[in-house]
Amino acid sequence: MQLSKLAVHPDDADILLKERNTLDPVVIDKYRAAGKIAQTTLKYIIQLINDSYHLQKTEQPYTVTELCLLGDSMLAKLLAQSYTKKDKVREKGISHPVSIDVNEYVNNVSPELYSDDVKTFAAGDVVTISLGAQIDGYTALASHTIVIYPPGVLIDNELKPEGPLLGSKADAIVACSIATRAVIALLGLAVHPEMIAWIPELQNQSNIITGSMIRSVVDEIARSFQCVVVPGSKVRRVRRFLAGQAEGVVAEREFKGVVWDESNQEEDLLKKGSGSDLIVHDGRPASSTDVSSAVPTDDFVVEAGEVYNVDLTFCGVSEFEEQGLITLELADEPVSTVFIRDIAITHALRLNSARDLINYVDRNCSVYPFKLSHTCEAFPLKPEQDNLPEQIAAIKKELNARKIGLHELTNRYLARPKPVQLAKHIPFSTILSASNPTGKHGVDASKLTLPGKELPLPALGVSALKLKSLFKFGAAATATARESSTVLLNSVTKEIIKLTGGDATARPSWVHSKYQVSDQVAGLLTALSKLVDETAEFKVSEVQPMNLDAGQISSEEKMQLD
Structure with a gap:
């Protein structure tokens, strides 16, 4: 085996990382095209599920394998129709194959036709669809969680669900949706820093939006709904050819983003145990916005002229009797196909x-x-x-x-292989009482991690291998909810563009949570909502899906309710 030396001259690196990521009209058009393709395919898959499971228009329900293949085929078809002249783009393609993760599964479930798994859905299942497209390396990623309802009842000659989904599954869906909207609004304030002063909860912030601010808002929303932010969630900057697809395989220079992992849950546990907010982990040194390190840190500033992927996964924990750690286990089945x-x-x-x-x-x-x-x-x-x-x-x-x-x-x-992972709950009492003779040494080579994230529980000195040995004492999570939106911050037109996501494509399913946002964050969320809905200068636009013929996709989503 020979390792190639990927040496890049500093001048060439500046071209690749800076000049090629300047949001000029040509680049924005390519991002929009990728977003439109992703949006259309997402809507197409949702309609296939509605037609098959809710409206029962097919003789047999689509399997996960069939939905993934049909979705990938739609991505490929739309990409082939886009930028047909070779002189306009050098390449285009699928940036993430369609994966459909059900309940406790978190990512990369995308069975091939040779798989013996003929998985279909059941009423009450929580289903997450993830996919992506790229035009010339400019990437749009999307994830959306929907609910599989019973066939439903006729109301005003339309088939509707009998009632909303309840319980911890609903808690996760509601919290994830609220957090995603809040983060997109916060990112948008980087385009309009003068409006930060309009929001009392953001005063004394030097008119900037930072990574630590994003983390605190997301964490507080999660706590409000008795949820945990699942490890692997992130709000990260996207650049040409750099959209997180190879995390853990190669290190990304000048990584910029908020990343959630097990250590954040550990930190929260230690704060509760000591009653102090002063406990922080190592590895959060002060740094400038343009860091050269590939190690994630919250100490960065969101800037206009950037593109971000808001990719959050929430897990409800109210049904677990004992407080514990939500972590990710590599699944034996289904096998990795991505x-x-x-x-x-x-x-x-x-x-x-x-x-x-x-x-x-x-x-x-x-x-x-x-x-x-x-x-x-x-x-x-x-x-x-x-x-x-x-x-x-x-x-x-x-x-x-x-x-x-x-x-x-x-x-x-x-x-x-990109691993298939599922969310697992391990009681903290099990972790604290387990022997740990090797301390923090013991890297799990099978687990792809970002630089600096190799040790899952640094304060407790629990290594990745030790945590892996405790999976047998844990229980699979009931379900997770995931929302991923790619957001472009146009510094010229002062516009916030949702390349993926939004109600036109990914309407929230009908669910009900018994929880509500806490007082600590309610005022901020209300102010952000008013800013988006009522302020003409604060423009948030959504890339709309293409209109497909009636044989491919319906114009209405009867089973997806607000």
Whole structure:
């Protein structure tokens, strides 16, 4: 195995990291195009689920495998129709394959056709759809959580759910939606710093929006609804070709964002135990906005002219009898089917199928995740044609041959699987009483982590390997809720653009929580809401999905209620 030296001249690095990320009209148009494709596909998948499960228009309900393949095919079709002249863009593609995570599963559930898993949904399931598109490396990512209702009742000749979802699942959905809206409004204030003074709760903040401010608001909303922010959640800056797709594989220079992990829950526990707010973890040194480090820190300033991905996952904990840690466990089933090319590694491959596959990935997928089905000649599916079973059979046949080549790529670490993870609750009493002879030493090589985040519980000295050994004493979370929106802060027009997310595409499901926001954050949320809804200067626009014909997508979402 040979490691390639990815040395970049400082002048070239400035071009890649700064000049190519200037939000001029051409770049904004590419971001908008990627957002429109992501929005359209998200709406398409939601409608497929509504038609199949709520309106019962299909003979049999769509499986997770079928929904992922249809969604990826829609992404590929829309990308093929966008920027058809090669002189306008160098590349375009799927920046994240469609994944559909149900209940306790958090990310990367995207079964291939060769999988024996024929998972379908049941009433009460909480389903998260995640996907993304990129145009010339400018990336739009989206995630949205919906609820699977019973078939429903006719009200005014429309099929509606009998009632809202209740319990900790509902708590997580409500809290995640509120937190996402609040963070987007806070990011928007970077475009209008003069308006910060209008909000009493933000006074004495030097008219800037910082990472620590974002964290405190999100954490307080989570506490209000008896929820925990699931590790891996983040509010991070997005740049060309840098949208978090290879986190844990390569380190990103000048990383800028708020990242939640297990240590934040540990810090909260220690504060409650001592009754002091002065307890803080190491690793939060003062730094400027333009840090050269790849280690995340909350000490950064949000600036106009940047793009951010707000990616939050919440887990309700009210149903757990004992206070505990919400962490992520690598799932044995389903197996990982989403892979990322490790561009830092080269190797002379033995099999022709492996060489063909790596050439295809390097040529067509760039630095973004891929699935084996994406490399098949029969992909994407064309549902409008009458021979859909034959198309699926052709992909299955190709997959069986390509799996051999993929096996060699993964063995040589040229392609690394993005792990399927589920949320797990481990009682703190179990963690505190467990023996820990090796202390903080013991890195879990199978877990991809950001630099500086290798030790999950630094104050307690619990290593990743030790925490892994305690999974057997934990219980799977009831469900998680995830919302991901990509937001562009236009410094020229003073506009905040939601590239993904928003009510036009991802309307909230009908749920009810018995909790409400606490007094500590209620005033701020009210002020932010008024700023967005009532202030003409504070413009928040949503990229709208494309209009597809009635055979592909309906214009109404009957089962998605406010």
